[in-house]
Amino acid sequence: MAISRPTVAQLRAFLALAEHLHFGDAAAALRMSQPALSGAVSALEENLETRLVERTTRKVLLTPAGEHVARRAEVVLAELDRLVDEVKAVRGPLVGPLRVGVIPTVAPYLLPIVLPRLAKEHPDLELSVHEDQTEHLVAELLAGRLDVVLLALPLLAAGVTEIVLYEEDFVLVAPAGSELGDDGIEREALHDMDVLLLNKGHCLRDQALDVCRDVGARTAAATYATSLATLVQLVSGGLGVTLVPETALPVETRRAPNLGLHRFAPPAPFRRIGLGFRSTCPRVDEFEALAESVRMAVAESGVAPGIRPARP
Structure with a gap:
């Protein structure tokens, strides 16, 4: 008599339900x-001939059997993902499917530079890209739904290994005519300005807040945006100033009139961009190759002067 076995799709669906309830x-x-x-x-419940969840009108609860299955399913799926990763590693670097997560303050500026190079150097790479905020990308990575993430470092996430790609300075974007002088302004110039920020959840917001706290600058409490494009337009409209990473300047300043760009005196505030992947993943050589392709693409693009290899 044939025994019904749970499928991978059933286990993934149930594990997601156990996580989110x-x-x-x-x-x-x-x-x-x-x-x-x-x-x-x-x-899955039919295959196992047992109830795994209690369904109510407002939430989902796991039964004792459901809690046991969730723990075992996590182990099974992790091993299955590891098997797939090991096969990919043996097959060769950057061949076949690669699921990449990218934060919104990197994706629109870096991908147009990097993707053509990857397509040329690695024609057998089947790349899929998912854009989201850092917290969500890391969760997807650890759950095995992404292979590698491209974002600001450090992540400080357990189980994630980081590869540094490059550093880029922040540039102060202000309305045209602001009396800030030429390049080489001091951070303290922010002290008397309303600094516009991205919404909560964006790592760029946290980095800008750190700069503001260092000099005691105030942030515009009533004005937030979901994208750098909106922030720059708000500055163009005279609502305040903002900090923009070098890679975003060519795109965003082209879309908005009446702007002044002011670079900071050394040491300028900066952010570090890199890759993150599961520490248990055997595809280290593959991710190192990806990192090198990104570095070379950025170096050869001439996209901005404030981009450099990471400092030790």
């Missing part, structure tokens, strides 16, 4: 429909 949130995390996720969980 909400069908809608779990379905969104897996980028599938809620009915499809519910059907997968129900099929």
